[in-house]
Amino acid sequence: MDGKKIGIVVVFLVAIVAIVAFKFATGKPERSGSAGSTSASGAPTGSAPPTSVTEISMLYSAEKKEWVEGAAVKFRADHPEIKLTLNAKGSIDGAQAIVDEKEKPTIFSPADSLIMNMAIGDWKTKGKGDLVATSGEDAPQSELITPLVFVVWDDRAQVLLKAADGKISWKAIRKEIASNKGWPSIGGKAEWGFLKLGHTDPTKSNSGLQALYLMSLEYYGKPTLEVGDLLKPEYQSYIRDIEKGVTRFETSSGAFMTEMVRFGPSKYDLAAVYENLAISQLEAAQGRWGTLRVYYPATTVWADNPTAILKTEWVSKAQHDAAKLWLKHLRSREVQQQALMLGFRPGDTSIPIKTGDAQNPFVKFAQYGVQVDIPPVAKPPEGPVVHNLMTMWSRIAAPK
Numbered sequence: 001m002d003g004k005k006i007g008i009v010v011v012f013l014v015a016i017v018a019i020v021a022f023k024f025a026t027g028k029p030e031r032s033g034s035a036g037s038t039s040a041s042g043a044p045t046g047s048a049p050p051t052s053v054t055e056i057s058m059l060y061s062a063e064k065k066e067w068v069e070g071a072a073v074k075f076r077a078d079h080p081e082i083k084l085t086l087n088a089k090g091s092i093d094g095a096q097a098i099v100d101e102k103e104k105p106t107i108f109s110p111a112d113s114l115i116m117n118m119a120i121g122d123w124k125t126k127g128k129g130d131l132v133a134t135s136g137e138d139a140p141q142s143e144l145i146t147p148l149v150f151v152v153w154d155d156r157a158q159v160l161l162k163a164a165d166g167k168i169s170w171k172a173i174r175k176e177i178a179s180n181k182g183w184p185s186i187g188g189k190a191e192w193g194f195l196k197l198g199h200t201d202p203t204k205s206n207s208g209l210q211a212l213y214l215m216s217l218e219y220y221g222k223p224t225l226e227v228g229d230l231l232k233p234e235y236q237s238y239i240r241d242i243e244k245g246v247t248r249f250e251t252s253s254g255a256f257m258t259e260m261v262r263f264g265p266s267k268y269d270l271a272a273v274y275e276n277l278a279i280s281q282l283e284a285a286q287g288r289w290g291t292l293r294v295y296y297p298a299t300t301v302w303a304d305n306p307t308a309i310l311k312t313e314w315v316s317k318a319q320h321d322a323a324k325l326w327l328k329h330l331r332s333r334e335v336q337q338q339a340l341m342l343g344f345r346p347g348d349t350s351i352p353i354k355t356g357d358a359q360n361p362f363v364k365f366a367q368y369g370v371q372v373d374i375p376p377v378a379k380p381p382e383g384p385v386v387h388n389l390m391t392m393w394s395r396i397a398a399p400k
Contacts, residue, residue, distance in 0.1 A: 121383025264289030
């Protein structure tokens with residue numbers, strides 16, 4: 001081969017090498033087959049951005065924010081065709097905002113069915129039909145469950161247990177608060193002063209409303225309430241006495257739970273909070289002011305976190321379908337198991353609560369009273385009872 005031909009071959013080979021090097025340097029090597037791969041969930045990865053995006057929003061109760069926000073990370077990565085907006089808000093305020101159409105989410109997830117029932121009833125009262133589906137797969141489903149519990153400093157708990165046949169009861173709490181003698185009236189130490197009870201404002205926070213509901217059920221000794229029960233003077237006096245023990249009605253359970261751990265019995269002797277919030281603070285509390293323990297009321301109530309896609313005019317078919325994908329993700333086994341590690345009981349009943357994992361909070365904190373099996377759970381009241389319960393409390397017990 002003469003020199004001229006050799007030169008042409010060399011130039012050709014150099015050109016090929018240069019082209020290949022350029023493609024790899026710019027991250028665009030040749031591919032065979034599909035232009036993009038797919039994730040395990042079936043969503044495209046590594047492909048071009050979607051040509052259209054469906055926007056959905058979820059208005060949800062704030063105590064599950066860590067779980068919801070955590071679940072959203074993977075969902076957003078897997079579904080670039082869906083723009084998910086999350087709005088954490090108090091359940092009562094959130095329900096009212098939807099009824100007043102100040103908030104127009106695709107999905108609503110209050111803390112419990114008390115508030116979902118109230119929102120559904122109020123929406124119907126406005127003559128707008130069903131706020132959510134009443135049956136089928138679109139009807140409200142529980143994502144997480146957590147009961148209302150008492151958290152009590154151990155020395156105070158022992159006095160209350162002796163005063164109420166081995167139970168922490170609202171009636172024993174009322175007996176101490178109603179007495180001018182303070183803790184000594186039920187066998188406690190004079191240096192403790194008066195019993196300091198913590199629960200949130202029932203007109204602004206769901207856990208406070210649940211506490212008020214449980215006080216009422218214990219007074220009447222029955223599983224449900226009727227509006228007429230709330231009108232009786234003796235009952236109202238009982239509620240008024242208990243509420244004298246609350247020095248400040250906070251708007252957030254998490255806020256006063258933190259204060260209870262920070263300041264100890266000088267601020268709160270006991271409080272009514274969600275089990276998951278108690279679990280989140282138990283480790284930090286131990287040894288700071290003594291032992292903080294969890295006790296379950298003789299009858300409790302679930303914060304069952306019902307979640308549903310709204311049947312309103314502002315939710316389109318495309319948004320409905322996109323919202324179903326998000327709810328499917330929240331109900332996936334992996335995401336439900338993440339809830340367990342945050343102290344919630346998964347809505348998926350196939351997931352065991354007690355496991356062999358030493359970090360499982362239901363195992364780790366059993367020594368402080370956290371238990372898998374709980375007492376009977378009361379049925380949530382209908383909307384009219386909820387409204388009248390809040391109205392009654394505002395009239396007789398709310399700070400003036």
